[in-house]
Amino acid sequence: MPTDDDRAGGAPEGRPEERLERAVRAAEQALIEFEIAVETFRVEVDNFSRLHHQRLGPMYSRLDELDALIAEAKAARSGDPEDQRRAREARELVMPMPGVDELFHGWMDSDGLSPEADAMLTDRPVRPPRKVRPSEEARRLYRELARAAHPDLAREEGERKRREEFITRVNAAYARGDEAVLRELAAEWAAGPAPQPPELTPAEELYARLEWLARRKELLTAVAGELEESAIGAMLRMAPDDPDRLLEEIAEQLLAQVAEREAELAALAAG
Structure with a gap:
């Protein structure tokens, strides 16, 4: 009987579908790792977006208000229709109360x-x-649970549904950075029904599985691209290891802009 080493060296395989089955398993694992990476980045983008809005939102609103006040003061002084148009446009940008x-x-x-x-x-x-950013331990628990319970590993519809419901809970706990719940879920999965070993499938089903995995990867690639190209994703790429410091830097810049606008407005009022 040929060994795995023999097969790796080019010896004939025991079954015609064996190589295809290995390709399917490798594609499944690669897709799961990719999906974990995309979900991890999505959580980071969501959390950073929330912190960005909470910390910097009032500063952006203050800048918009100052811009409107400055434009209105200039329009009142000049009476120029173009200045009045600019003042109206600036006021429209201010968020209503x-x-x-x-x-x-x-x-x-x-x-x-x-x-x-x-x-x-x-x-x-x-x-x-x-600050809601998953710790290293939460990341480890999430990856282990995603690898073990991922719905793409199911071969039967009932098992897939069970895994999808479980992974939804895992994703929610991971988004909150809740290590305790992730540990509880890990214990629950370990105590639950063991995944059924995959049954021997015809070559046609294996090919169909590969095609589905390829389509799924295309979809995830599109999702990852949208996240990376978003404003928050671009900001995270600027400081992936220290996003808090990036927020501080942006806040300092906005405070300086607020001070400049307030000085300009004061000068217009004094004039």
Whole structure:
């Protein structure tokens, strides 16, 4: 009987489908690793986007307001129709004040006002936004669970559905960076039904499987491209190892711009 080494050296294989089966298994594992990488980056983009909005959103709004005030002051002074048009356009860019429902959307919990809303109404300092970035341990647990329970490894529809539901919970816990829940899910998976070994399939089904994997990879490649080309994705690529420092640098730049606009507005008012 030929050994694996014999086969690697070009000896005849035991079954015609054996090489194709190995190719399918390799493609499955490669796709899972790629999907893990895409999901990891998606979580990073989502978390950085949330922090970016929480930390820098008020500064952008202040800049828009100052630009509108400056344009309006210039238009009032000159009376020029072109200046008035610029003033109207600048004012349209300013975000309108939210209504009460919008203002408190997401700020209510089962006990009433959330701590953030209560702090604002009582003039206490609002706690900074919670940083949600999965730790190295959370990343390790997520990768292990994704490799073990990935739906693409299922050969039967019921098993695929079970895996999809489980991976949805894994993704949610990973997005929160919740190590404790990830450990619980790892224990749950280990105690659950063992995955059934793949049955011997005809060559036609193996080819169809390879084609499906190729299409899935194309879809994931498109998703990854959209993430990388997004504004937040581009920012993350600028500082992949220290995104917090990038936020600090952008905040410093915005504060300097706010100071410049306020000085310009003060000069217009004084003139």
